[in-house]
Amino acid sequence: MPTFYAQVFVTLKPSILDPQGRTVERALSHLDYANVSGVRIGKYIELTLTGERAEVETELAAIVENVLSNPIMENARWELKEAREVAGT
Amino acid sequence: MPTFYAQVFVTLKPSILDPQGRTVERALSHLDYANVSGVRIGKYIELTLTGERAEVETELAAIVENVLSNPIMENARWELKEAREVAGT
Amino acid sequence: MTAANPGLRLQAATFGLTTEEFDLAAERLGREPNALEAAIIGAMWSEHCGYKNSRPLFRAFPTTGPQVLQGPGENAGVVDIGEGWGVAFKMESHNHPSAVEPVQGAATGVGGILRDIFAMGARPFAVLDSLRFGNPDSPRTRFLLSGVVEGIAHYGNAIGVPTVGGEVTFHPSYQENPLVNVMALGLLRHEDLAKGTMGEVGNQIVYVGSKTGRDGLGGAVFSSANLSAASQADRPAVQVGDPFMEKLLLEATLEAIQAGLVAGVQDMGAAGLVSSTCEMAYRAGLGLTMNLDLVPTREDGMVPMELCLSESQERMILVPVPGREQELLDLLAKWELDVVTIGEVEAGGRYRLTWKGEVVCDLPVALLNEAPKYTREGVESEDIRAKRERDLSGVPVPGDLGAVLVDLLSHPTIASKRPIFERYDHQVMTNTVVVPGAADAAVLRLKGSRRGIAATSDCNPRFVYLDPYRGAAAAVAEAARNLACVGATPLAITDNLNFGNPHDPGVYYQLQQAVAGIADACRALNTPVTGGNVSLYNQYAEGDHKVAIHPTPTIGMVGVLPDVTVRATMHLKPGPHTLYLLGKHATTIGASQYLETVHGLEAGRVPDLDLKLEQKVIEGTLALIRAGLTSTAHDCSEGGLAVALAEMAIAGEQGLKVELMAPKGVRPDAVLFGEAHSRVVVAVPVGQEPEAQALLDELGVPFTMLGESLPGSDRVTILVPGANVQLSVNLETLKTAFETPLREILG
Amino acid sequence: MKTAVIQFPGSNCDADALHAARLTLDPDAQFVWHTETALPAGTELVFLPGGFSYGDHLRSGAIAARSPIMTAVKAHAERGGYVLGVCNGFQVLTEARLLPGALSRNRDLHFHCAPVHLRVENAQTAFTAAYQPGQIIEIPIAHGEGNYYANPDTIARLEAEGRVVFRYLDNPNGSLNDIAGIVNEQGNVLGMMPHPERAVEMLLGSEDGLGIFESLKACVVK
Ligand SMILES: Nc1ncnc2c1ncn2[C@@H]1O[C@H](COP(=O)(O)OP(=O)(O)O)[C@@H](O)[C@H]1O
């Protein structure tokens, strides 16, 4: 059965302020890295799934929606690559 | 001066324990999402920089290395897109 | 048996062995060890596991007494607190890991000491952290301090053991090499006391907890090796802790011990699988064979050396009671931990490891556990002697002593640590009766009993630096005094000996003298040593020039309150009180924080320590508290009497007025800020003075009346009539000076 | 009032919750392990304790909210049974959608353990009847992720319906509208960040948490 590598990106909704991002931004300006703005910190999740593409996609969508993110404050998107497409793996 | 959107991906080095990933993986199996393995949880950071591409790239590299990631435990990679290249922004 | 490699001897150093040690091992073994065996010997003979430089000195320690249920030699000591209850306690350092990666270094330090406690069959119920950092204004110190505090909070808060006390001091000698000493206490019923033994021949050896990865490889060696630019290369050796996994391991282990399924248990700490299993075999006087192929691994392609020495966190070795193996395995499986039987206990005292069907290690258990012991020549450093003997009569008395008081209160070593302990959950488990910052020691109640348990950790490194014997003894005395100040009878200590490189005669002298000082003080105060930990090579190599830390023998002490409702705290209580000093006024500024902070001098003699007087002051303090004649007590330490009084006023949000009747010819700054030992300030409700004084006289406790508390007033007024000095400072000014500094450092 | 304290792996105020419940509500209060699918017969109050269920990995409360026992807890709540979620228990309730909104990282990114002052905004709920309206009480907090968020409509609704039960006088974590505790529409589910179970004995410094347990007790008597 084929193996897929999934990358999931979870970010805070734009309307919600991101204290961590703000802190990093402040730190950066103190360290005088100028011209930096809009720092937002989210999650980057990697996982491996096996199965036919169709089922894997449904399962991943469910996992992202029900577990990996909280729709009240977060947006999430994901990418799926089949193992053999992935160079060097 | 051009504006760039940077995406930074910070992941734990392969040989470093990822307690989060381990716990999430086990939880997923309990929620019977079968066939999921190799869950690793990292950071996904977005930021905006302005300047000429060359300087922006040097600055970003430094920021990622010194502030956004902890080289003792983490690997980091980044992508840079110039604002006008980015669709819908 | 994998053949020995002739070239190995030349690489002895890579295994943390000198060529002499390598030859000694080969001689005892009757052959050259192979590479794996050499690495195992190197790890077991490292200071951290083998105590080759320190153990011989420990003979001086008193380790017995009716209150001692378990002395040195196990994972932690245990004292009897009555009613069938015992308290297991132990302190351990994680200095070098914290210097490299403060968050994980400190977090795994907490995890490690907690495992030592529940390996005794005790449920951890309190943590104290003793921290030392360099120059408070340097970015590195900010980085280390905030990282270490975050790490301790992360681990302790998550696993749900309150962090109820500790100390934080700043001195340049810790700039590159901070100290992170963590003490943990656990509660057990006498009958549940567990031991780190393999039990009897034929017993199974069960591995439980996290899988083994390449974490902190060679950590035991790493943490005993000089910290230098080379430690950049050690960085992948960082270990990551998981308090969630530890919580499961804790509950599973205690459930198994209480169910009577466990014949022996020990955590995998420094030098991981090897040190735990061969210490257990040694204690049982037996041998074992383990199959390394069965070790659960997190990564592919791990080789025996990695499997043996990995310091992956949250792992234990359990030895089932014969015949109940399956019950134990089932119980552990319920907690979703990796559980594997990896070997069996044998007669004959060999430590045998197989891998891929081949014997890869076959060593005598005794050889591994009997590291060579070194007693060296200690010689006091000339320039330290010179500093101590320095004549201080020329030091001017500042004009504005009120300003000095404010300066001292705002020195980070003295200033309030609230910004730190507010990041620790100090109330989880709902036992914390006296919270951090409220008194000289933490007090916890014991549910279902009237008793209370008190704990403290203390050391004044400046004292130890200037006079290792007296300074170390003073640390024990201060710890006992701090317990008395909350109403607890001191029971026993654990120690954490943080020193520089023992090959340096000056450092070895400090170690020798400090151990002797601890031993004598423990005898005098009837607080035996139940265990401890040694951390040497605490120095930073910059080229060929080495900076050793101040010698820092941290003392952790535990005491018991017969009735937890009968206790004292340091804040001045409502209503008029008369203030007394138990003990005698200070007569010297030698070795004081004042001398260092205000005059930039780290010099002078450490004040005399009279342990009989100390005992009297402790008795007097306890008597007053238990007779209900005071509920306010605070000892004098850094900053002396003036700082102690100011702290009591700040905490009580009221003023006070005292007259310090010092002996003739004593400098006022000595009376105010000198750091004489054996002094406690108490507040007696107006009207009860006669009773209080009678009691003190009866006990033969020297004391002087100082003055009165001033409820409703906002001025702290201190007079030294002998030197017609009067200082009077507004409470708000003192409060701000006291409360701001650490907020600023921590951001 | 028959009380069940839910235990998740990583709960660490479970014993505290049980101790407080036995002291104030139900001498026979019991633990219920997260893998159970049913509550003990006759359970009237479900107490979701504080802690770091599943190590707070991913999002605090996220994994616990999806464990087997929560199905039974939801059913219990729908039947009108009482549910009290404290700290991590509050986080679990929001993740389980038994309460609106979410709790995110404290504004200053730090864990805070300290006594805080709360105003009792609604003294007519099953959890607060024993307090005076507007009464100021002192209860400890101990959390790193207590920053309450909900979208503007939800906040408006919570305020309009008097479902903000406790409000911080001095907001420690950045919660919108200084919200410290809220109830669901039916008023039988309370989530709060402060720890009332740490404030039921003078020996530990405050008894201001007793009101919550006394209120609940009164409910069954009538
Ligand atoms: N400074 C000391 N004073 C007294 N006993 C000590 C000291 N250092 C170590 N010990 C004892 O030696 C034994 C091994 O110490 P250690 O290796 O720190 O324990 P662990 O293996 O749990 O880390 C323990 O029983 C410990 O209490």
Ligand SMILES: [Mg+2]
């Ligand atoms: Mg140990």
